[in-house]
Structure formats: structure tokens, C-alpha cells
Amino acid sequence: HQKYGLKKVLMSTYQAASGAGAEGMAELENGLKAYVRDGKVSPPEFFAHQLPFNVIPHIDAFQENGYTKEEMKVTWELKKIFGLSDDVVISCTAVRVPTLRAHSESIVIETVKPCPPDEARELLRSAPGVKVVDDPAKKLYPLPLNATGQADVEVGRIRRSLVFGDNGLEFFVAGDQLLRGAALNAVIIAEQAVARR
Template identity: 50%
Template structure:
């Protein structure tokens, strides 16, 4: 760190999450004293404007991380596994958006509205949770604190931008092709995603669930410090450009009424209560996109089980589910470093 602030590096600066990080850093006035933008060789030399200055993207190499206080990692698992330890060895704190390190016991998995205190336990790497997990945890935390959640049943409706820039382009191209009467070409998703839904995100495990579905269980337990939490998750890709939606049923230890849940969510950090069905007001991805709050609504009692409540949430997974959450973590690290 120098006197003017944090020496920051973004690994994966040209992708969906990296690009959004640059926007969020500017919006939140993150104290940057120097900025390095890294990507793969094919993006090296690309020029990016940020805060009135031109930055040239560099190819990430083993020598890229010297003189860096914080590295925001916005690449896939393999690239993170290669470069994150090098960044730590070079003296940087890493905030990693991939799933490579999330379940390591010495790597805090942090949603700043939920478990900010965990950051202090890091050994160089802090992990950003899975996007759907973050969007569920923000509204579930106040309900858990009040009533003790013991079981969660969740179905996700995940936007194509969750699969990065390539996912966005595939929906755009397929929609145009199908409307023009042509055959849709699928490269990113296993099947046509335009005008379709695909009940598979990531690889199937031996237990029949996908890796993405198991993240909600494993990461939810770690973030809430609740090893006994039961989570049953189904993840579905839908033809929406941006913002994941989730149908969530919770079973609680103590009674939680609809009115109390509304009251708790109305004042919960990071949540916007949108729950006025009589006036057709409920969370929708077009409304929750391009901002950081998780919208919660359609709150109703699940009358098929004791102490059970149903809600519907939407959140921008490129922002709160990735870029904003990572920048919030970086702000806490910067504060620890004395930069803010």
C-alpha cells in the first residue's frame, strides 16, 4: 500500500465480472493508487478507460503480481488455482470469485452483510461465494437470526450471464437465429437456451445433484456457521440476460409469521422488500438488474409444513453475486490495511 491508497490488480479484467468490478470500484470510490488489468494473451494490449485514464490490459504471468496489495480474481477455477498462490506469495491479498478455494478450511467465504467478521481469519485468500448462494444468504440471514433456519428448499432460475460473456452472446445469437427460422447453435450450454429452460448447471455428481446445486448446501453451511443446515437445491438456466431468481422455502426452529418476515426484510442490509401482490409488485429480474440490492417478496406461509415460509428473491448475480460482493470484501481488507 502507498500513501494514496491500494495498489490493485484485477485478474480477468475483460470478462463479465471483471468489467463490472471496474464499474463498481468507480461507483464506490474505492481508494485505488495504482491499477493493473490482467487477462489472457488474446486480450493483451486492449485499452480500457477507467476514471479518466487509459489502461492497457496485460497478459497474466507469474511476475504480474509484484507491487500489488489486493488482487481481485475474476477467472475460472484452473486459472485461479494457477495464479492466486503466486499473488499471495508476492504479498497480495486475493479475493477470488472462482469456486477453487471456497471450501478450504483456512479460506473465509464471505458475504459482507452476513459474516464480515470471518475475513479476519484469512491466510491470503478470501473467497466470494457462488452467485446464487450470495443472493439467497442476504435475505435469509435476518430470518435465520430471528427464527433459526433448519431446512431450505430452493429452485433457482439463473441468467445466462452467469456463464460469462460467452453465455450472454449465446442467448443473443440463438434468439436471433430462432426468430429468423434458423437452427440455434449451442456451444456454451448443453442445449438451446433461447425460448427454453435447462435443468442443469455444471456437472452432475454421483448423488444426482449438480456441482452448482451442492454449492448452495456446502457454502450455505459455511457462511452461516451452521453445519447441520439442510439444503435441497435445483438449479435451472433460464433465457434471462441478467439477474438470478430463486424460489425459496424455509423451515425454522421457531415460528416466523409472514408479517414478522416482512418487517425483518424491510430493514435488512442489502435487501429491498417488494411484496405488494395486490398491486402486482414482486421481485423480477428486469427490476433487480444493474444494482446491488437483493429483492425479496411473495412472502407467504407454507401451509403444508409447520414453521415453514415461502419467498421469491431476485438479485443481479454479476453485481451482488460477484463484482460488488468482491469489492465489498476488498473494502474491508483495505480498511484493515489502513487505507480507508
């Protein structure tokens, strides 16, 4: 954000069952086994709803503003880490998905100055802990399945934002939060790479 200036971050996180701990992973695995064995998923005990064959837009407790605690935590952490003013708008929707490991994020940023996708791609390639996987014509883009067990965070689908034009980028990130930490690390790495330019 130092070179281009950051105005907005809009993101959705797609968080694996492992983000809820061993109980979350067990419920996903047991539900899938029940489906194979009995033709139906066992009732949820840990999550608010059935996770196998479903996504749940609810991680942690809902707050008075309609966001969950997890969504607000992402907002607070981004502002704190980057020392962002309240003028920078950050919005997050956190979704639990039926994968065992590795969180993913779809991120849209608006910058003060134009930020060309090719420049962003090169910056990300030089960032430690980042693996650019960005060749959609060859069906190469970040996938939680591929990111599982990797220390590097995969970043791809890097493109000019249709919403913010030349002053916006959109990208997709996948990282194994059990090795790398919270999925937020993926955003931090991408943002720091852009900021260094």
C-alpha cells in the same frame, strides 16, 4: 436462524445466461437473433441444450449423488456462512433460464419456532441491500428484469408455507449477480435479516 432456528432450506435457483459468462450471454443473444431472422434457434454450442425459449435444469457437472456441482456449492456455502450443523437440511435445484442478467430464487425454509410473514417482511425491509417488493394484488414482486442494474436484491412473495405451516416461510428473490455477487447473496441477506430478529 438464531431467533427461529433453521431446520430446512429448499430452493430452486433460476440463473441468467450471464452466470455462464460472456459466452453464455452471446449464445442466448445469437439464438434469439437467429429465431427472428430464420424462424429457428441456432444449435447450442456452449450450453447442453438450446437456451432461448427453454430452461435447462443443469448448471455445472453432475455429481454421483445426482446433484450438480453448482447445487452442492450452494449447500456447502450456506452451511459454512451460517455455521449450520449437518442436522440442517439444504436442497437446491439450479436451473439456467433465458434471461441475460439477474438470478432469481424460489426459497422455502422450515424453522424450529414460528416465523410470521409480517415479521419477516419487516425484518427484510430493515436489512441493508434488500428491497422488499411484495404486493401481489398490484402485481408487484421480484423480477429479474427489474433487478438488473440494481445493487439491492429484491425479495417478495413472502408467505406462510403450506408445507411447513407456521414454522415455514416461502419467498422469491431476484438480484443482479453481476453487481451483487452470486445469487446466493440473496439467500444470505434474507436469512441474516430473519436471524437478527
